[in-house]
Amino acid sequence: MSRPKLKTHRGAAKRFKVTGSGKIVRRKAGGNHILTKKSSRRKRALKKDALVHETDKKNIKQLIPYL
Secondary structure, three states, rough: OOOOOOOOHHHHHOOOOEOOOOOEEEEEOOOOOOOOOOOHHHHHHHHHHHEEOOHHHHHHHHHOOOO
């Protein structure tokens, strides 16, 4: 018997991207509001993408199985 198809979690699909080498990329949190108290250096760092930690990878892969 074949396994049933999995549905992609649409919220996760909009937030994560899988690279060619299989790593999962995410946006950094905290870059949308209350920016006046944050330094320019910190705001610049928040613009960059980050990699999902190894411990979270398995759960996110389940949410986005076909991406």
